[in-house]
Amino acid sequence: MTDVNLNSLRNQPDERGRFGMHGGRFVAETLMPLILQVESSYRAATTDADFARELAYYQTHYVGRPSPLYFAERLTAHYGGAKLYLKRDELNHTGAHKINNVLGQALLAKRMGKTKIIAETGAGQHGVATATACALFDMECEVFMGEEDVRRQKPNVDRMRLLGAKVHPVTSGTGTLKDAMNEALRYWVANAETHFYIIGTVAGPHPYPQMVRDFQSVIGKEARQQIMDAEGRLPDTIVACIGGGSNAMGLFHPFLDDEDVTIYGVEAAGKGIPSGLHAASLTGGTPGVLHGNRTYLLQDDDGQIIDAHSISAGLDYPGIGPEHSWLHDMKRVNYVSATDEEALDAFQLCSRLEGIIPALEPSHALSFVGTIIGDMDKDEIVILNMCGRGDKDLGAVLPMLEERGKL
Amino acid sequence: MTSRINTAFANARSEGRGILGVFVTAGDPDRQTSEAILDALVDSKVDIVELGMPFSDPMADGPAIQAASLRALKNGMTLAGTLELARGFRQRHPDTPLVLMGYYNPIYIYGVDRFLADASDAGVDGLIIVDLPPEEDDELCEPAAEAGLDFIRLVTPTSNEKRLPVVLGSASGFVYYVAITGITGTRSAAADTISAAYKRISAVTDLPVVTGFGIRTPGQAGEAASLSDGAIVGSAVVEIIADTIGADGNGTPETVSKIAAFVGDLADGVAAAKG
Numbered sequence: 001m002t003d004v005n006l007n008s009l010r011n012q013p014d015e016r017g018r019f020g021m022h023g024g025r026f027v028a029e030t031l032m033p034l035i036l037q038v039e040s041s042y043r044a045a046t047t048d049a050d051f052a053r054e055l056a057y058y059q060t061h062y063v064g065r066p067s068p069l070y071f072a073e074r075l076t077a078h079y080g081g082a083k084l085y086l087k088r089d090e091l092n093h094t095g096a097h098k099i100n101n102v103l104g105q106a107l108l109a110k111r112m113g114k115t116k117i118i119a120e121t122g123a124g125q126h127g128v129a130t131a132t133a134c135a136l137f138d139m140e141c142e143v144f145m146g147e148e149d150v151r152r153q154k155p156n157v158d159r160m161r162l163l164g165a166k167v168h169p170v171t172s173g174t175g176t177l178k179d180a181m182n183e184a185l186r187y188w189v190a191n192a193e194t195h196f197y198i199i200g201t202v203a204g205p206h207p208y209p210q211m212v213r214d215f216q217s218v219i220g221k222e223a224r225q226q227i228m229d230a231e232g233r234l235p236d237t238i239v240a241c242i243g244g245g246s247n248a249m250g251l252f253h254p255f256l257d258d259e260d261v262t263i264y265g266v267e268a269a270g271k272g273i274p275s276g277l278h279a280a281s282l283t284g285g286t287p288g289v290l291h292g293n294r295t296y297l298l299q300d301d302d303g304q305i306i307d308a309h310s311i312s313a314g315l316d317y318p319g320i321g322p323e324h325s326w327l328h329d330m331k332r333v334n335y336v337s338a339t340d341e342e343a344l345d346a347f348q349l350c351s352r353l354e355g356i357i358p359a360l361e362p363s364h365a366l367s368f369v370g371t372i373i374g375d376m377d378k379d380e381i382v383i384l385n386m387c388g389r390g391d392k393d394l395g396a397v398l399p400m401l402e403e404r405g406k407l
Numbered sequence: 408m409t410s411r412i413n414t415a416f417a418n419a420r421s422e423g424r425g426i427l428g429v430f431v432t433a434g435d436p437d438r439q440t441s442e443a444i445l446d447a448l449v450d451s452k453v454d455i456v457e458l459g460m461p462f463s464d465p466m467a468d469g470p471a472i473q474a475a476s477l478r479a480l481k482n483g484m485t486l487a488g489t490l491e492l493a494r495g496f497r498q499r500h501p502d503t504p505l506v507l508m509g510y511y512n513p514i515y516i517y518g519v520d521r522f523l524a525d526a527s528d529a530g531v532d533g534l535i536i537v538d539l540p541p542e543e544d545d546e547l548c549e550p551a552a553e554a555g556l557d558f559i560r561l562v563t564p565t566s567n568e569k570r571l572p573v574v575l576g577s578a579s580g581f582v583y584y585v586a587i588t589g590i591t592g593t594r595s596a597a598a599d600t601i602s603a604a605y606k607r608i609s610a611v612t613d614l615p616v617v618t619g620f621g622i623r624t625p626g627q628a629g630e631a632a633s634l635s636d637g638a639i640v641g642s643a644v645v646e647i648i649a650d651t652i653g654a655d656g657n658g659t660p661e662t663v664s665k666i667a668a669f670v671g672d673l674a675d676g677v678a679a680a681k682g
Contacts, residue, residue: 024543025540025542025543026511026538026539026543027538027540028466028537028538028540028561028563029540029560029563029574029585030561030563030564030585030589032540032565033565033566033570172470173463173464178464182464182466185466186467186469189589189590190589190593192565286516289510289511289512289515290464290512292538294515297512299516302487302513302517303462303514303515303517304462304463305463305512
């Protein structure tokens with residue numbers, strides 16, 4: 001990694017939306033004119049001080065940014081190694097990092113004169129954030145959600161309905177996030193002239209992976225400043241969970257050129273990688289083309305997409321953002337995984353020791369932290385992105401804990 | 408050498424009509440019935456056969472063709488199997504143009520060079536790949552041209568004046584006008600929309616322009632074929648398969664006979680509506 005600073009890792013993608021071989025614009029012609037329009041509008045917005053000011057206003061006064069960087073004293077003592085800091089994005093309005101991106105895209109839609117919004121959602125956090133922004137900016141909101149997820153994330157479905165969004169349960173395929181994204185894309189194809197599609201993760205056709213990353217990078221920029229204020233130096237290790245990978249990209253991107261910072265992305269290993277029932281696209285997948293981009297996918301040797309499995313609806317996706325695929329290929333980020341059971345244990349541990357009920361998604365990241373932090377020196381620093389809170393997961397988690405005699 | 412596609416358009420033109428194209432998914436509902444359906448299409452005077460390459464996540468397709476893909480995959484169809492069906496078709500029907508239609512991922516996984524070699528060798532005439540816009544031409548469009556396969560472009564109602572030359576610049580074979588802003592099999596386009604689009608597209612290209620998406624009846628097929636250079640019907644044919652399969656998920660004798668009858672009506676509709 002000696003040439004990292006000579007050749008910045010932070011100026012991807014290229015003009016075709018490629019991160020190395022990954023990314024691109026693999027969409028039906030119906031959507032191409034619109035995607036090109038999103039790209040040029042986004043480019044114009046990034047150099048417009050008014051746009052930045054308006055976004056910053058809502059981030060501060062509506063979302064509650066900056067989110068704290070909290071020294072997790074009891075978890076640190078429990079593991080007995082490096083200091084653990086939690087980037088508290090679960091304290092954002094709507095309870096997760098998703099709102100960072102949604103506000104940016106909603107303001108962009110407004111600039112483009114679009115008042116009808118489409119979104120896909122897995123765990124429902126992106127759907128809730130989108131429904132929230134649509135209420136705030138007086139936009140129509142249609143959310144596509146797999147019927148399996150509608151069932152296991154009912155509180156978020158109720159929130160979306162209360163906020164005025166229309167939730168479309170998706171029954172095609174396996175009724176999870178991948179199918180919700182297919183349906184959202186189909187709906188967008190049919191309504192391309194009137195609707196703006198707010199994609200919830202760093203995937204999809206260019207410019208979405210770049211745009212979502214940029215809006216989420218507020219996480220890493222704040223964390224960088226906050227750790228300098230608290231410790232006077234950069235962290236040794238940063239960790240985030242990965243489904244599509246937006247919270248992770250948001251934390252990682254501002255640190256990519258800091259070669260002394262070790263970076264871990266934690267995928268969902270479900271019932272274990274060897275079982276085949278997992279959502280670890282990098283650990284267990286191969287490059288392919290789906291949902292507008294080339295990236296690592298779970299697929300068979302005929303190029304058919306395989307269903308992902310995870311206890312966490314937010315990680316239950318057979319692909320991953322193309323920038324992660326690129327960072328994986330160049331080995332800048334270490335991609336690892338944690339199983340359902342391991343995440344469940346971390347969920348309970350964090351609740352008991354810190355009084356913070358984490359979402360199942362960052363529970364995967366915390367579980368991985370538990371495997372490395374005890375062996376690190378006491379003056380080393382780890383930052384974990386606590387990207388969502390666990391209220392939405394209680395319905396799924398409590399019966400499992402009771403069944404295991406853990407509650 | 409004149410291509411089979413060019414010959415098909417020339418023959419229809421000499422009869423004063425547009426072409427009829429029919430889409431079915433390879434291996435739907437099972438391999439054997441699929442072969443019989445392909446033969447029935449030729450017997451029922453289809454001018455161009457579009458053979459769908461099944462994909463687990465067909466993002467531009469409505470419920471009918473999604474279900475067709477899943478039926479075919481469930482019964483074991485693969486891209487290699489699709490190419491075998493194509494090869495058999497070509498041996499039995501030396502003159503009818505055969506176009507493969509689908510999504511990029513199975514081809515990417517099969518290997519682009521290997522796919523193009525095998526498709527050419529099997530007697531395939533052209534490709535329609537829904538999720539490869541001109542921005543990604545180096546992936547498959549350019550290698551396909553080198554391999555002698557037509558790369559047929561979809562033009563949509565959202566393809567504006569600036570976009571049309573980009574889309575048609577690397578097009579060959581014919582142009583597939585997607586008459587609606589939407590997915591397959593959902594709604595139908597108005598006659599004046601098709602006429603206006605035909606004028607717009609023909610101003611930019613010399614290739615024949617055929618109309619598809621949302622054409623469901625012999626009357627609609629005739630109208631679309633008279634307003635442009637042909638009509639393509641997919642979902643309405645594929646729905647017959649869904650309606651006639653047996654409890655075991657395989658085709659029945661009715662599957663083939665009903666498709667033959669319906670496609671015969673479509674061909675009559677196109678022949679009657681001389682443009």
